[in-house]
Amino acid sequence: MAKKASKSKPKATATKKRNPFKISKQNKIILGSLLILFSIALFFSFVSFYFSWEHDQSLLSEFKNRNEEAKNLLNKFGASISHFFVYKGFGIASLILPVLLCLTGIYMFLGLDKKGLAKKWIWGLLFLIWFSIAFGFFAVESPLLGGLVGYEMNDFLQDYTGKIGVLLLLIFGLIFILVRLFNVTPEGVAEYFKSKRKELSADFRSARPAEDNDIEDDIPLGIDDEEQVLVDTYTHKEEIPHLNKEEDDFKVTVPKEDEEELAMEVEQIVEEPEEIDVLASKLVDDFGEFDPTLELGNYKFPTIDLLDAHGVSGGITINQEELEENKDKIVETLKNYKIGIAQIKATIGPTVTLYEIVPDAGIRISKIKNLEDDIALSLAALGIRIIAPIPGKGTIGIEVPNKNATVVSMRSVIASSKFQKAEMELPIAFGKTISNETFVVDLAKMPHLLMAGATGQGKSVGLNAVLTSLLYKKHPAEVKFILVDPKKVELTLYNKIERHFLAKLPDSEEAIITDNTKVINTLNSLCIEMDNRYELLKLAMVRNLKEYNTKFKARKLNPNDGHKYLPYIVLVIDEFADLIMTAGKEVETPIARLAQLARAIGIHLIVATQRPSVNVITGIIKANFPARIAFRVTSKIDSRTILDAQGADQLIGRGDMLYTQGNDVTRIQCAFVDTPEVAKITEYIGSQRAYPEAHELPEYIGEDSGTSVDYDIEDRDKMFREAAEVIVIAQQGSASLIQRKLKLGYNRAGRIIDQLEAAGIVGPFEGSKARQVLIPDMASLQQLLDNEGL
Ligand SMILES: Nc1ncnc2c1ncn2[C@@H]1O[C@H](COP(=O)(O)OP(=O)(O)OP(=O)(O)O)[C@@H](O)[C@H]1O
Structure with a gap:
C-alpha cells in the first residue's frame, strides 16, 4: 500500500505539470475575443430573425446554394442558427445565450476568476427555460416568442397539471428566482x-x-x-x-441587487519582510542556523556501557507462589471483615505488586481503607499501601512489596525507547512505575522539583538519576548545573565536569557550593540572571526561553544587542533543611522569587531535604513546587507536608518513591545509579575538550558591602581573638571558616566577621569572594591587638 502511494505521487505531480486543460494567457485572449464577437453575431442574427424569418425559412434547405441570399443580418448562417435556437429552441429567451457567451468571452479575455461565471451560466439557463415556458404559456398565439421548447414543455406540463398547474409552477419559478437571485424578501x-x-x-x-x-x-x-x-x-x-x-x-420596480455578481480575485497578501528578517535569512543562508554546540562540536555524549546493569539481565522474575500466597491472604483478611471480593488482578512491578480488587456490590470503600493496618499485619509485610479507589479505574489497589525486589538500573531506563525518543526539553528518567513502564518527565514542565525522604532512603541516588538523565541527553551548551552540597561529599564527583556543565559565580574557586553562606550570593546572582534573561526576552518579544533560543538560532537576534544563546540552568540543593537552618529567611526570599518567576526563563530548581517539616518546606515554597517526590519518610505528618497525602511513610525505602505533579500520586521505583557509575560518566565527559571556564553567573554584590561597621571594643564577641587568629592563620576571611573552626552559628560568625572588619583585620565584603585578610601573620595580629590595649 505504502509503496503504491509513494509510486503514484510523482505521477500526480507530473500530470500537474503538464495539465492539458490549462490554457495559456495568449490563447485565453484569442478565445475570449472570438467568443465576444461570436456572441455579437448571434445577437444580431437572433434579433434580425424576428424580422426576416418568414422569408428566410424557405432558404434553409438551400444553405449550400450560393446564389440564394437570406435577409438575416448574418445571411444564411444567421438564418440557420437563429432557426435552430429561436424557432426550434427557446424563442425570444434565446437572446440570453449570446449574453452568456459574451460574458464568458469577457471573462476569458480579462482572465477573471471562473467561479462567478459558472453561477451566471446556471442562472442564465434557468432564465432561458423559465422565459421559454412563460412565453409558451402566455403567448400561445405567437409561437416565435416561446419557441418549440416553450411550446412543447407547456404542452407536456399542461397534460399533467393543467393550465392552473403550469401557472402556479411559473409563479413558483419567479419567486424562486426573485428570492435566490435578488434576495427579495417581504420586508x-x-x-x-x-x-x-x-x-x-x-x-x-x-x-x-x-x-x-x-x-x-x-x-x-x-x-x-x-x-x-x-x-x-x-x-x-x-x-x-x-x-x-x-x-x-408610479411603477414599482423591485430594487435589483447588482444583477451579476462580480467575481473578485483576492490577491494573496505578501507580508513585506522586515529588514531584520531579511538579514536573518541571509545570515542563515550564508552560515546556516546558529549552532550553540559548535564550540564543543566534537563533544561525545556518554555511552550506555558506562552504566552498570546491576545484575539484572532480564525483566522481573515472577514468583507464582508468592503471588498466590498474597492473594489468598488478602481474600482471607477481607473475608474476616465480611468484605467479599468479586474480582482480583495482580500487576507485578519491580519492588511492589499491585493487587487490584473489585469488592462485592454494596461494600463501602472507606471500610477497606480503614483496614489498611490490619491487612498489612496479616500479610506480615512492610510498606503496604492501599489506594481506594484507584483514580480513573473504579477498583481498589493494594500494593504489596515483593519479597525480592528487582533493582531498576539506570542503564535500563536510559536505554528505554521512551527516554531515548523523548522529545522533551529536559527529560528525566526517574525509574519504573508499578506496571514496569519507564517513567520519564520533563523538568522544564515541572518546573521545579521538591524531594524529601528520611536519611538513607535514596535521595542522593535520586538526585544522581536526575543529573545522569540530563547528562545523557543534553549537550554542555544546552544546560548548566549549579550544585549546592552542604554535605560536601555527595556531589563532589561532578567537579570533573565543571567546565562543561557547571555554572559558578565569578572569582569563586569551586563550582560546587559547599558553604551555605555562599548559597545566598549564588541565589541572588541567579535572581539577577533571571532579571537579565527577562529583559532579553522582552527585547526579543518572546514569551519563554525556548522561543528565545529558536529565534536566536534563526539569527534573528543580534549578539551586539546583548543577545546570546541561553542554556537552561538547573539549581540543585541537596540539603535544604540545613540551608534554611543556617541562613533562614535570607535564602527563602530568593528561592521563593526564583520558584515563582524562573519557569519561563529556563531556571529550574531541584531541592532535596531530609526533614520535610513545615518550617523547612514553608507554604510559599510548597506553593511553587508543584512537582514533588517523596522517598520513605518517618511519619504520616511528613508525608502530608511533602505530598499533601499520606503514603510516603508506608514506602519500603531503597528508592521506593511517590511522585506527584498535582493530584495523582504515582509509585515509582527510582532508578539506581551507583557512585562508581557517576564517576565513570563524569570522567568520560571531563576528559573531553571543555570550555575555558565554567559558565559564569552575574556578579552579585551584597547589600552590606562597603559599609564599614563601627564596633565598640567592649562589645566585641568573646571569641573575637580566637576568630582573628583563625582568620590570620588560614589567610582566608570567611565567616564559614570561623563557623567550622570555632563551632559557632552562622549569625554569630557573621557578627564576628563584621567586628574583624571594624578592627581592620579583614577587608570589606567583596560579593562572592572571601574577604581579604589585611594582617599577614600572627606577630602583626598580636601587635595590633596590643595596640588596642587588649
Ligand atoms: N533506587 C535504588 N535502588 C536500589 N537501592 C537503592 C536505591 N536508592 C538508594 N538505594 C540504597 O540506599 C542507600 C542509601 O541511598 P542514598 O545515599 O541515596 O540515601 P539518602 O537518602 O541520600 O541518604 P542521606 O540523606 O543520608 O544522604 C544506597 O546506598 C543504596 O544501597
Whole structure:
C-alpha cells in the first residue's frame, strides 16, 4: 500500500505539470475575443430573425446554394442558427445565450476568476427555460416568442397539471428566482415602498413653497389638495396618508441587487519582510542556523556501557507462589471483615505488586481503607499501601512489596525507547512505575522539583538519576548545573565536569557550593540572571526561553544587542533543611522569587531535604513546587507536608518513591545509579575538550558591602581573638571558616566577621569572594591587638 502511494505521487505531480486543460494567457485572449464577437453575431442574427424569418425559412434547405441570399443580418448562417435556437429552441429567451457567451468571452479575455461565471451560466439557463415556458404559456398565439421548447414543455406540463398547474409552477419559478437571485424578501419590498413614499413626500414639500398656486393647479401632483403631508413632530417621521388613484402611475420596480455578481480575485497578501528578517535569512543562508554546540562540536555524549546493569539481565522474575500466597491472604483478611471480593488482578512491578480488587456490590470503600493496618499485619509485610479507589479505574489497589525486589538500573531506563525518543526539553528518567513502564518527565514542565525522604532512603541516588538523565541527553551548551552540597561529599564527583556543565559565580574557586553562606550570593546572582534573561526576552518579544533560543538560532537576534544563546540552568540543593537552618529567611526570599518567576526563563530548581517539616518546606515554597517526590519518610505528618497525602511513610525505602505533579500520586521505583557509575560518566565527559571556564553567573554584590561597621571594643564577641587568629592563620576571611573552626552559628560568625572588619583585620565584603585578610601573620595580629590595649 505504502509503496503504491509513494509510486503514484510523482505521477500526480507530473500530470500537474503538464495539465492539458490549462490554457495559456495568449490563447485565453484569442478565445475570449472570438467568443465576444461570436456572441455579437448571434445577437444580431437572433434579433434580425424576428424580422426576416418568414422569408428566410424557405432558404434553409438551400444553405449550400450560393446564389440564394437570406435577409438575416448574418445571411444564411444567421438564418440557420437563429432557426435552430429561436424557432426550434427557446424563442425570444434565446437572446440570453449570446449574453452568456459574451460574458464568458469577457471573462476569458480579462482572465477573471471562473467561479462567478459558472453561477451566471446556471442562472442564465434557468432564465432561458423559465422565459421559454412563460412565453409558451402566455403567448400561445405567437409561437416565435416561446419557441418549440416553450411550446412543447407547456404542452407536456399542461397534460399533467393543467393550465392552473403550469401557472402556479411559473409563479413558483419567479419567486424562486426573485428570492435566490435578488434576495427579495417581504420586508425588503415593504421597506422599498416606505422609502419611495418618503422620497415622494420630501419632493412635494420642497416643491410646494416655490410653486405658485396657478402652477399647482396646472400640474397634477397625485395628491389631494386637502391631504397634506403629515409630519409626525414627535418621531420626525413623515407620512403620506393616502395616495390617490394617480399614484397607480408610479411603477414599482423591485430594487435589483447588482444583477451579476462580480467575481473578485483576492490577491494573496505578501507580508513585506522586515529588514531584520531579511538579514536573518541571509545570515542563515550564508552560515546556516546558529549552532550553540559548535564550540564543543566534537563533544561525545556518554555511552550506555558506562552504566552498570546491576545484575539484572532480564525483566522481573515472577514468583507464582508468592503471588498466590498474597492473594489468598488478602481474600482471607477481607473475608474476616465480611468484605467479599468479586474480582482480583495482580500487576507485578519491580519492588511492589499491585493487587487490584473489585469488592462485592454494596461494600463501602472507606471500610477497606480503614483496614489498611490490619491487612498489612496479616500479610506480615512492610510498606503496604492501599489506594481506594484507584483514580480513573473504579477498583481498589493494594500494593504489596515483593519479597525480592528487582533493582531498576539506570542503564535500563536510559536505554528505554521512551527516554531515548523523548522529545522533551529536559527529560528525566526517574525509574519504573508499578506496571514496569519507564517513567520519564520533563523538568522544564515541572518546573521545579521538591524531594524529601528520611536519611538513607535514596535521595542522593535520586538526585544522581536526575543529573545522569540530563547528562545523557543534553549537550554542555544546552544546560548548566549549579550544585549546592552542604554535605560536601555527595556531589563532589561532578567537579570533573565543571567546565562543561557547571555554572559558578565569578572569582569563586569551586563550582560546587559547599558553604551555605555562599548559597545566598549564588541565589541572588541567579535572581539577577533571571532579571537579565527577562529583559532579553522582552527585547526579543518572546514569551519563554525556548522561543528565545529558536529565534536566536534563526539569527534573528543580534549578539551586539546583548543577545546570546541561553542554556537552561538547573539549581540543585541537596540539603535544604540545613540551608534554611543556617541562613533562614535570607535564602527563602530568593528561592521563593526564583520558584515563582524562573519557569519561563529556563531556571529550574531541584531541592532535596531530609526533614520535610513545615518550617523547612514553608507554604510559599510548597506553593511553587508543584512537582514533588517523596522517598520513605518517618511519619504520616511528613508525608502530608511533602505530598499533601499520606503514603510516603508506608514506602519500603531503597528508592521506593511517590511522585506527584498535582493530584495523582504515582509509585515509582527510582532508578539506581551507583557512585562508581557517576564517576565513570563524569570522567568520560571531563576528559573531553571543555570550555575555558565554567559558565559564569552575574556578579552579585551584597547589600552590606562597603559599609564599614563601627564596633565598640567592649562589645566585641568573646571569641573575637580566637576568630582573628583563625582568620590570620588560614589567610582566608570567611565567616564559614570561623563557623567550622570555632563551632559557632552562622549569625554569630557573621557578627564576628563584621567586628574583624571594624578592627581592620579583614577587608570589606567583596560579593562572592572571601574577604581579604589585611594582617599577614600572627606577630602583626598580636601587635595590633596590643595596640588596642587588649
Ligand atoms: N533506587 C535504588 N535502588 C536500589 N537501592 C537503592 C536505591 N536508592 C538508594 N538505594 C540504597 O540506599 C542507600 C542509601 O541511598 P542514598 O545515599 O541515596 O540515601 P539518602 O537518602 O541520600 O541518604 P542521606 O540523606 O543520608 O544522604 C544506597 O546506598 C543504596 O544501597
